[in-house]
Amino acid sequence: MDRRFLIAALISAGWTTQASAQGDLSKIVKAVTASKGGLTNAQADSGLREALSLGAAAAVSRVGKTDGYWGDSLIQIPLPNTLAKVQKTLKPLGLSSALDEVHLRVNRAAETAAPVAKSLFIDAIKSLTVQDAVGIIKGGSTAGTQYLQKSTTPRLITLFTPPVQTALEQTGAVQSLDKAIKRNGLGNYIQKDPKVYLSDFAVGKALDGLFYYVGQEETAIRTNPAKRTSAILKAVFG
Template sequence: MKRTPCLIFIALFVLQAPCQAGFLDSLSQEILPPSKQQSSLDTNVVVKGLKEALATGTEKAVAAVSRPDGYFRNQLIKILLPRKIQQVADVAAQIGFQQQVDTFVLSMNRAAEKAAPQAARYFGNAIRQMTVEDAKQILNGGDTAATTFFEKKTRAQLFEAFKPSVTTAMNQVGTARAYKELIGKYEATPLAAFSGKPSLDLDEYVTNKALDGLFLMVAEEEKKIRKDPAARTTDLLRKVFGGK
């Protein structure tokens, strides 16, 4: 039986087993009626499965980062102090203001968590607008090819959508106030007279870090769906990606 690119894609998604002709043949027999195995239906079925996988993965990723501590308690994506501010924080902590440093870090992560839910709409639009050519590139790509697709299609839009939300959220959770207090403590030290006040676009920094963390979590969900049968939570995902 001729192996289409779509069937090659399916083989990449099964457990981590090597590609074998017998498996591919039996899977195609199950998904497609014999009379249509050489038609465009095979592409449609697998692309549908791909879209469902993307919807499942992005939904889980957005939910994971949007909950309280979604960023703050996840060491993979926790937003840390920018290097420009780390010296300020170190000095402030040494003179008894560790609490202000901790509050600043927590508030940045809380702002990201508040902004994150709106990402679902942009991911959904990208999935609906995905072309067959887009699907082929994802199918022929690596373990995070879909994440790369999402970042290319949505990062600029998400930045524009996230930044005002991050700004609002930072005001609500006290990020700007915590930052000003931290800088104020630093400026009162002798070191500030020599090094000057650090310059930072806080809104831009937190927005970019929030997006970095979001796409990292999308990548983690994509890897699970490709490799872990337990992550295939619908009949279509199990059928297309598990051969069951």
């Protein structure tokens, strides 16, 4: 078992001090293995990676399908604020159809693009170090999700943007926004190219929704025995 991992984990649990941990490592090893039925550092590491992998895969599957975003009130992507205000004003008059269409198609674009996140999550989980693992173990119920969010967001934005832009075009969102701009005189409010304007907003909101469900899955695995579907998960989180 890794010496630094043991010392940090036991100190965080309040079992020992830095000095006694370093001075009596054999007792610490016995305490750890006894408390977890002989669980080794390698098994703990494996269990943590499995939990994060399962949580990430479940989240991607959940949002990366028809109505994954649109049909979920918790993560449905709204229109950008300027467009949302106009949509709200026009809806009672029966004149919001163009913006309603943009709203739907932005969510469809995010659903189409979501699966690209899976491989990046897997790469990030594979690159976990002992120090990362200690931080996650010491952290709260979504510490692993926070690690993934911090380590993958810049690359996810880069990876997400092209498929979101493509999806926005293929689903007709850009064309619908062009129509809404012309119909409702919104040209003065939207200075960017409609595709860039929509994709920048949609990517940010899509990632927020994705990480929300990664966090929900991680919390469930940590707290709900029914979610621990393998022996290693039961050993680590039981």
